[in-house]
Amino acid sequence: xxxxxxxxxxxxxxxxxxxxxxxxxxxxxxxxxxxxxxxxxxxxxxxxxxxxxxxxxxxxxxxxxxxxxxxxxxxxxxxxxxxxxxxxxxxxxxxxxxxxxxxxxxxxxxxxxxxxxxxxxxxxxxxxxxxxxxxxxxxxxxxxxxxxxxxxxxxxxxxxxxxxxxxxxxxxxxxxxxxxxxxxxxxxxxxxxxxxxxxxxxxxxxxxxxxxxxxxxxxxxxxxxxxxxxxxxxxxxxxxxxxxxxxxxxxxxxxxxxxxxxxxxxxxxxxxxxxxxxxxxxxxxxxxxxxxxxxxxxxxxxxxxxxxxxxxxxxxxxxxxxxxxxxxxxxx
Amino acid sequence: xxxxxxxxxxxxxxxxxxxxxxxxxxxxxxxxxxxxxxxxxxxxxxxxxxxxxxxxxxxxxxxxxxxxxxxxxxxxxxxxxxxxxxxxxxxxxxxxxxxxxxxxxxxxxxxxxxxxxxxxxxxxxxxxxxxxxxxxxxxxxxxxxxxxxxxxxxxxxxxxxxxxxxxxxxxxxxxxxxxxxxxxxxxxxxxxxxxxxxxxxxxxxxxxxxxxxxxxxxxxxxxxxxxxxxxxxxxxxxxxxxxxxxxxxxxxxxxxxxxxxxxxxxxxxxxxxxxxxxxxxxxxxxxxxxxxxxxxxx
Numbered sequence: 001x002x003x004x005x006x007x008x009x010x011x012x013x014x015x016x017x018x019x020x021x022x023x024x025x026x027x028x029x030x031x032x033x034x035x036x037x038x039x040x041x042x043x044x045x046x047x048x049x050x051x052x053x054x055x056x057x058x059x060x061x062x063x064x065x066x067x068x069x070x071x072x073x074x075x076x077x078x079x080x081x082x083x084x085x086x087x088x089x090x091x092x093x094x095x096x097x098x099x100x101x102x103x104x105x106x107x108x109x110x111x112x113x114x115x116x117x118x119x120x121x122x123x124x125x126x127x128x129x130x131x132x133x134x135x136x137x138x139x140x141x142x143x144x145x146x147x148x149x150x151x152x153x154x155x156x157x158x159x160x161x162x163x164x165x166x167x168x169x170x171x172x173x174x175x176x177x178x179x180x181x182x183x184x185x186x187x188x189x190x191x192x193x194x195x196x197x198x199x200x201x202x203x204x205x206x207x208x209x210x211x212x213x214x215x216x217x218x219x220x221x222x223x224x225x226x227x228x229x230x231x232x233x234x235x236x237x238x239x240x241x242x243x244x245x246x247x248x249x250x251x252x253x254x255x256x257x258x259x260x261x262x263x264x265x266x267x268x269x270x271x272x273x274x275x276x277x278x279x280x281x282x283x284x285x286x287x288x289x290x291x292x293x294x295x296x297x298x299x300x301x302x303x304x305x306x307x308x309x310x311x312x313x314x315x316x317x318x319x320x321x322x323x324x325x326x327x328x329x330x331x332x
Numbered sequence: 333x334x335x336x337x338x339x340x341x342x343x344x345x346x347x348x349x350x351x352x353x354x355x356x357x358x359x360x361x362x363x364x365x366x367x368x369x370x371x372x373x374x375x376x377x378x379x380x381x382x383x384x385x386x387x388x389x390x391x392x393x394x395x396x397x398x399x400x401x402x403x404x405x406x407x408x409x410x411x412x413x414x415x416x417x418x419x420x421x422x423x424x425x426x427x428x429x430x431x432x433x434x435x436x437x438x439x440x441x442x443x444x445x446x447x448x449x450x451x452x453x454x455x456x457x458x459x460x461x462x463x464x465x466x467x468x469x470x471x472x473x474x475x476x477x478x479x480x481x482x483x484x485x486x487x488x489x490x491x492x493x494x495x496x497x498x499x500x501x502x503x504x505x506x507x508x509x510x511x512x513x514x515x516x517x518x519x520x521x522x523x524x525x526x527x528x529x530x531x532x533x534x535x536x537x538x539x540x541x542x543x544x545x546x547x548x549x550x551x552x553x554x555x556x557x558x559x560x561x562x563x564x565x566x567x568x569x570x571x572x573x574x575x576x577x578x579x580x581x582x583x584x585x586x587x588x589x590x591x592x593x594x595x596x597x598x599x600x601x602x603x604x605x606x607x608x609x610x611x612x613x614x615x616x617x618x619x620x621x622x623x624x625x626x627x628x629x630x
Contacts (some may be wrong), residue, residue: 051429055429056427057432059373059428059432086416111620112616112619114617114620117369117428118365118369118370118371118428118571119571120620121371121428121432122371122563122567122615122619123615123616123619125560125563126563126564126612126615126616127612127616128618129608129612130608130609130611130612130613130615130616132594133605133606133608133609133612134605134606134609136602136605137595137601137602137603137604137605137606137608137609138601138602138606139601139602143602144602144605189349237411252556253499256433257437259429259432259433260433263429263430263433267429290344294444294448296440296443296444297441297444297445297447297448299439299440300438300440300441300444301437301441303433303437304419304437304438304441305436307419307423307433307434307437308419308422308423309429311426311430325420
């Protein structure tokens with residue numbers, strides 16, 4: 001395997017992201033739909049690092065996105081008057097987002113990763129809901145009223161600058177985060193981390209017996225996935241919507257959507273989240289246009305059917321199809 | 333001070349009565365988990381169906397919840413059986429990922445169907461059968477007392493069925509050891525179907541009784557809160573013990589109402605949110621230090 005060959009699997013992934021971006025740029029009125037697809041793809045890509053690689057179901061994943069969103073909102077409302085920072089403020093905000101969600105993930109990981117299976121899923125739901133009610137209960141960070149940063153963004157970047165951030169740059173950041181998450185996923189897959197996690201996913205006890213430090217690798221994947229989720233929350237929510245409300249930011253259905261995307265594409269595959277994210281966004285957007293108000297009623301049985309009929313996902317099926325052919329190196 | 337104690341004991345009494353319904357609703361979740369090892373994330377949506385059964389039966393036929401509970405039980409068992417045959421049966425050996433998503437999707441399907449059929453509005457009914465005066469502590473509507481008695485009757489009959497009935501014993505055998513039960517000639521698939529439909533039946537029935545406590549709170553999305561509460565209660569009772577769950581329901585009712593009153597004394601915080609926070613805090617602590625539950629046998 002030469003140096004470049006290692007990165008072959010990223011080609012189709014980046015091709016899809018590039019095509020999506022260009023489609024949004026050059027098709028009139030499609031940018032919002034494309035931004036939605038990019039958000040879902042990024043969400044799947046970030047979530048897949050933990051869920052796909054370890055097989056642990058973090059049902060409270062959205063808490064990390066929420067904390068990232070708060071990290072960005074607090075940065076903007078604290079630093080908007082510091083003029084010399086300029087666009088650097090956004091970078092500080094991204095850093096704060098990653099640190100916020102990273103810290104929470106260390107805390108949660110230390111506690112909840114001792115549990116397995118259903119117990120882990122329930123514990124993470126508990127963390128998500130508990131954290132939200134704590135924020136509202138002690139009125140931290142604006143309590144249930146949340147934080148609104150639109151006026152502060154306008155003050156820092158001017159009216160045009162602020163609207164460019166929330167209608168264009170926020171989405172570009174989401175694309176970049178998705179691409180970065182895909183790159184990290186491949187790096188992990190091709191390193192000791194990936195092999196350890198593959199062993200863990202197959203049989204955690206057996207992996208421990210042969211000397212794999214499962215806790216260490218689980219925590220690495222958990223923190224990476226959470227920090228990426230925090231970045232998505234900071235950009236796709238705070239910068240794009242210019243507000244954070246706890247009731248929305250901690251909404252459990254984002255976790256479920258992330259799971260749907262990962263399963264739709266194929267859990268533990270590199271290309272799965274992109275394919276799943278685009279498919280899911282197209283399905284949701286298309287149903288919203290053709291059957292307004294009924295999209296969930298139609299989507300729910302579709303999801304159930306997919307789980308029952310093709311639990312390995314689109315890319316999982318494709319991977320099995322191309323095995324032994326020249327395309328094998330590209331589809332991972 | 334005296335005022336506080338009066339209010340506190342009144343709240344505890346109300347909490348305990350509501351706790352009986354909490355216990356019943358969690359028995360369903362716990363039964364399904366202990367037999368099939370599946371966490372029913374769509375739990376609350378089934379309770380919502382029960383609430384609508386109570387509403388329509390009262391509205392159309394004038395049946396009060398303590399009678400329509402039988403209809404709710406039948407509706408629930410039918411729904412449970414259908415979903416088991418269509419979906420769950422194929423997922424009994426699958427990873428948590430798929431079962432969690434599948435049950436959540438079933439929940440969404442139920443919620444959206446309810447909204448499609450009956451609209452998104454809040455509905456309610458009031459069943460006036462008088463009240464019990466316990467001055468100065470509390471005034472308790474008789475309807476709630478009936479709910480308490482009904483849920484105890486349901487729980488006790490389930491207990492007797494489990495201890496004495498043939499199929500009940502078979503369910504206990506599968507709970508303890510899947511493979512061992514198969515070896516003994518128990519039809520494990522049949523037991524799965526039975527437990528799932530009984531579990532859903534209990535859940536729908538508890539939603540039916542719940543309407544006596546939330547007189548105007550019936551709407552398609554009412555269930556989410558109860559799913560989360562049921563998780564906490566199930567963990568409190570040891571997750572795979574339906575009996576633990578029933579008693580943990582009472583305990584949770586007491587904790588919920590007691591801590592609400594206590595948090596109300598602290599200035600500058602939201603007592604409602606803090607009560608919820610405390611519940612989830614409790615959930616984490618128990619999962620960590622005593623995963624078999626406060627009331628778990630082992």
